[in-house]
Amino acid sequence: MxxxxxxxxxxxxxxxxxxxxxxxxxxxxxxxxxxxxxxxxxxxxxxxxxxxxxxxxxxxxxxxxxxxxxxxxxxxxxxxxxxxxxxxxxxxxxxxxxxxxxxxxxxxxxxxxxxxxxxWSPPVPPTMSGEAESAPDLLPWPDIENLQRHPDVFEPGEPVVLTEKLHGTACLLTLHTEDGRVQVSSKGFGARGLALREDPRNLYWRAVLAHDLPAAARRLAARLGARRVGFFGEVYGAGVQDLAYGADARTDAVGYALFDVAAEIGGEVRWLDPAQVLEPGEVPLVPRLYEGPYDLDTVLAHASGRETVSGRETHLREGVVVRAATERHSPVVGGRAVAKAVSPAYLTRKGGTEYE
Incomplete structure (x- = not known):
């Protein structure tokens, strides 16, 4: 949020x-x-x-x-x-x-x-909670502001990338290469500097292990020469939110889609495009919907429609995330040039859930 x-x-x-x-x-x-x-x-x-x-x-x-x-x-x-x-x-x-x-x-x-x-703080179901521990060196995920609130984040014609915004729960993973530690957290716990202890019953850990994310993070760290690597993805499926994308988080078929990567290289944390730094098929990625010059009407058109994650258009789309094709700072939001645009149909759907 x-x-x-x-x-x-x-x-x-x-x-x-x-x-x-x-x-x-x-x-x-x-x-x-x-x-x-x-x-x-x-x-x-x-x-x-x-x-x-x-x-x-x-x-x-x-x-x-x-x-x-x-x-x-x-x-x-x-x-x-x-x-x-x-x-x-x-x-x-x-x-x-x-x-x-x-x-x-x-x-x-x-x-x-x-x-x-x-x-408003969304409720946290038991499967998304767990025993927390202090994690001051966890790479946190910053909030994404809404493009409709800040329409001047991007310049007309600026090269941007649009990815599908998934309705699940954000999962944070930080790999520390010096001692091999893997920290896993949710957006809410991560914002408080907390990680979740490994537990096979915990939704985030189940997704991390099911998709072998620590191994992918180690390979990426070796390629980049990074001290820390952060994976930021969405865990989804039935049992998470009302939109399931054909996956079932109550079983081994828990869905996961990576939307961002951070790496500490030479003492500096850099944000990287997952599609550029990971091998094809190495980790499931959020669908990429558009690459080209920024145009508000184009963004809003892509924000609505049917989801593309399942490949079957099983339900409506939540929206899109817009980011500068070349990572940069935005003085409009005081951080990265990243924003979201949400579908009106998603906002007004009946029976929607908004768990953290």
Whole structure:
């Protein structure tokens, strides 16, 4: 998931094509349904993104009691209102009445703490949990920001690569060549500097061993002369999330697809394209959907459709991950030039799961 920030934003207001009393307030490429006349283009308001959990007082103030998602009816999610996708909330909370929103927008002030808003943490099923241990030298996977929130990450025409985004659970593996240690973790545990002790019942370890990832990491480390190698992949299949891609994580047929590689070479951690540094068939990779000049419409077109992992188009596609063909820093997101674009059909599907 991307980082949670609640910020003041300049709005662009569009008519709602199928509701006289509603309009669409645009922030970045997101659009949120608002009452007609509440805002005009150029107004500044607070934008609360998806996956934000709101305190009860704010929910009541916004007139959203009983209308949000989750067991506590307090979580912001994408919804369709009169046929239009609404992502996030646009509002002017009373708690910020004394704030110069124009100044806050210019400075990128984050109001999450002041408003009591926190990021939703998905539940962790027992098969994805386990006994954790400190792992300060684990290579962590950074959050990927949403392209619709940060549409200026890439320049028009810049060479990019699009890979399919899988709905599973992120698995982190770090190989230490000096002593042969292999550390395995989830995104959530890894973000806290923790690894999972080896356990044949644990989903991540089962995937790592089933696909012989430590051996592949050792071969890559030898080719690169790396001190550490990190594999970042998605574990998927029935028993993980609602989208299974024809695999079954409850058996030996647990699915795995590598989406990123990091290597510490000469004291510097470098991010590498798995398709360029691994031998064909050495490790299952996420499907590569497009390579070419960056064009927003092309990205959004690829974000929707049917999955290609199983080869049978068994269900909808979650979205795509976009990255610069040549690894670079992005001042827009303050990190790697990587972003995701998610399918509207995925966001509004019924019965979806979002486990960590």
């Amino acid at each position: 991307s980082t949670l920030r609640v910020t003041a934003e300049v709005l662009t207001v569009h008519p709602h094509p199928d509701a006289d009393a509603l309009e669409l307030a645009q922030v970045g490429l997101y659009r949120a349904v608002v009452a007609k006349g509440a805002y005009v283009t150029g107004d500044i308001a607070v934008y609360i993104p998806e996956q934000a959990v709101l305190p009860a007082a704010l929910i009541e103030e916004l007139g959203l009691t009983g209308r949000l998602a989750g067991s506590g009816a307090d979580r912001v999610t994408a919804v369709r209102l009169r046929g239009e996708l609404s992502q996030g909330l646009v509002c002017r909370p009373a708690a910020l009445a004394d704030v110069d929103l124009a100044e806050a927008a210019a400075g990128g002030t984050d109001f999450a703490g002041r408003l009591g808003i926190v990021k």
